[in-house]
Amino acid sequence: MTPVRGGYAVDVPTINVSERARAEHATIWSTFKAFGVTLRRLFTSLVKRDMPTISYPEQQRNYSERFRGTHILTVRDDGSLKCVACYMCATICPAECIYIEAGEHPNPEIEKFPRRFDIDMMRCIYCGFCVDACPEEAIVMSREHHQAAYNRNETVYGIEKLMARPGIDAKGPGYRPNRPFSEAKLYNPKDKDACAWPSVTEERHPAVLYESMIQKRQ
C-alpha cells in the first residue's frame, strides 16, 4: 500500500535518521581514512609522477577529431579560398551568425566567391550544421576553442582569420563529415605557391551604374 500523507498518494522514501547519524559520528576513524587517501596520492604524484591534473594553459589536452571548435575555411590546391558563397551555411545556421557578401570571381567556371565572410563567434552555438550543409567542404570545424578577446568586434572573425590563424596549426581540424579531406585542404602560409584569397575588387556602386546607363540611353 502506498502511504497517504496530507491527502496525497505519494511514495515518500523513509530515512532512518538515527542509523545515518551514528555513521557520521564516527569522525576519528574517517579522518585517518581521508589522510590515507591524501598520502597515497602524494606518493603516486611525487614518486610515480602520475598526475590527473595538467597545468593549463601551458599544457593542453588533445581533443577528439570530431570536436566542434572555431571554424576553418579551407582552400583549393592552388591555395585560393574554396568557398563559393552559396549561402547554404548562412541558411541553415540556427544562430544566424554567418554573414556573407558574394562577388564575381574572375574565373567564370568558379563564378562566385565570398567578398566578405564573417562569423560572429559569440553568437555561434557550435552545432556544426554549417559543415554539414556545405556542398564543397569549404568550411570545417577545428579543435580550437579559445575565444577570449579584448572587445566584441574582435570576436567577429573575417575571411583572413577563419582561413589562417595560429590556432589552426597548433590544434588541427576537428569535425568534418568527409574525413579525410576529399578535395579541400588547409591554408598553408609556408607554401610558396600558395596564392592569397582573390583580391577584393570594389564593384561599382549600383547607383553609379544606373546613372551611367541612363546617360547612355539619352
Added chain:
Amino acid sequence: MPKVTINDQVYEIPPGRTLIQIADESGIEIPRYCYHPDIGIEASCRMCLVEVEKLPKLVPACATPATDGMIVRTNTARVQQAVRYAMEFLLLHHPIDCPVCDQSGECWLQDYYMEHAGHSSRYPGAQKTRRVKAVTIGPLVKLDRERCILCTRCVRFTRNVTKTGEIGVFHRGHAAEIAIHDEKPFDNPYSGNVVDICPVGALTSSDFRFKVRSWFLKETDSVCGGCSTGCNMRIDHSARALGGGIPGVTATEGTIYRTVGRRNVAVNKSWLCDEGRLSFHTVERWPRLRTARTNGPAETLHQIHKRFEMMRKEHGAGVVAALGSASSTNEALFLMKKYFQGGVDFRVANETQTYQQQQDDLLRRVDKHPNTQGALDLGLAGNLNGLQGIVDLAERKQIRAMWIAFHPQLVGDDAADTLGKLQQLIHALDYSVVSTTHEFSWAADATVLLPMAAWAEETGTYTNYAGRVQIARRAVAPAGESLPLHTMMSQLLGFSGIQVSPDSAAIFEWMARETPAYSGMSYEALGKLGLETVKETVQ
C-alpha cells in the same frame, strides 16, 4: 459556347483559346517552360503535353486551340511519362550548379524536377557538355549557356515585344545556343525583362546577381514610382539585415534588392522598363535626411501648427499655403488639401498637359511623376498658378508661410529650373517647412526641414495616366526618424481639431467619399490590380 472537357470537368469557353489558357483560368496546373502569355507561342519544351481523345499522339496544350467537344486529360500515366522524359532530356547536360546559380530557389527546373521527374541522371557527369558561362550580353544581362534549356522566351521577347531582335538562336541541333549578334549588345530599354521571364538561371541580372539568395527575400506588391504609367511591380526586399548581430552591419530598416514586373494586363502586361526596374537605387543616390533640422530652436509638428495659426491670425488666411508633389500619394495630397483648406498646388517638372504623352510605344511616359492624374483629380492643379505663380506671390508677401513636400524623381534628374525656383521660394518666404526625403542643398535654408518617407517606405495609392488607381504598399521602414507625408498631415489635422486615422486605408475611404471620381473605392476593392476612376460622362 463551345464546351471542353478537361479531367472530366466541363468548361464553357469563348472561342479562340488554347488549352493552356483554359487550364490557367480554371486552376488546372500544366507544367511549361516556353509558354508565356505575353510573348507568343513556340511549343518547343514539350512540357505541356496533354492527351486528347481521338488524337493518336499527345499534343502541346500551349499550341492547341480548344474546339467544341474536345476531351482532354492532363494527368494520365502517358502524360506523366512524357513530361518525365522531357525533363530528363532538358536536364541531360544541365551543370546542376544550383549552389552558385542565382535562380536557385525560384528555378522552374528545380520545381518541376521535384514535382514531375525525380530521376537520377543516366548520363555520366564527367561527359556532360560544357559551355561558356557568365557571358555579358548587355549592360543588365548575363548569359550562362550551360543552364539554358532553349525555351526561346528571351528570343520571342525581343522579337515580339520590343521588336528589336537582339537575341537569337544560333547553330542547329545539339550545337544550338542563345547568342547576340556580335556588333549589337543587348541594351534596349526593356532588357531586364528577359531575366524575369527566363525560367532557369541562364539569364541573370548584373544588378541583382549574387546580392542575396532568393529564399531570404520577402515580397511586397507595389507600383513603380518612375513615371505616370504606374507599372505593377513586386518589390523583393529583406525585412532586416541578414546575418543577425554582426556589429556595424545590422540594419533594422530592411533593404530593397530588386523589383520585378507583376502581371497586370490593363497596364504593363508583365513588363517593366529598365529605368523603372532600377529606380529603387535612386533612393540611395543621395544621403538620406534622417532627423528633423531647423534654422532656429527645434520645432515639433505641434509648434509648426501653432506658427501657421499665428500667421493666419496676423496676416489673413491666405498667407499660409502648401506645395505638394505629383509623386506624393493620393492620401497625402488629400489630407494636405484638407489642412491647408485648398491652398495647395502641386509641382510637375513638365507641363501638366504632357503627362499622358508616351516616351516610346511600349511603357515609358514623358512625365516622370507617378501621381499627376491623382493630383488633378483632387483639384490641385492651378489653384495658385503653378510654381512661378507661388514664387511671385511669396515675393509680394501675399504668401508668407508654406509647407513644401518634395519627392525627387525616381527616374532621371529633376529639372534644375524647378529646383532653382524652389530655392528662390524658400528665400522669399518668412517661414518655410520643407518635408523631403534626402539632404538637398537647395533646401538647406528652409526654416524647418522634416524627414519624409520615400517611395516603398509608405503605403498609398497612385493614379496613373489613364486614371487607374493602384496601391503601392510599404516594403521597408522609413529611414531614420522620417514619417510618411500622410501621417504628418493627419497629425496636423489632429491639432486643428479634426481627428484622422494615420492609416492610409482609412484616409483613402474618406477621400473616396468626398471625391466623385473615386466613389465606392476602398483598398479591398482595389486589390492587387487596381481600379479605373469613374470618368465624367460627356453629355
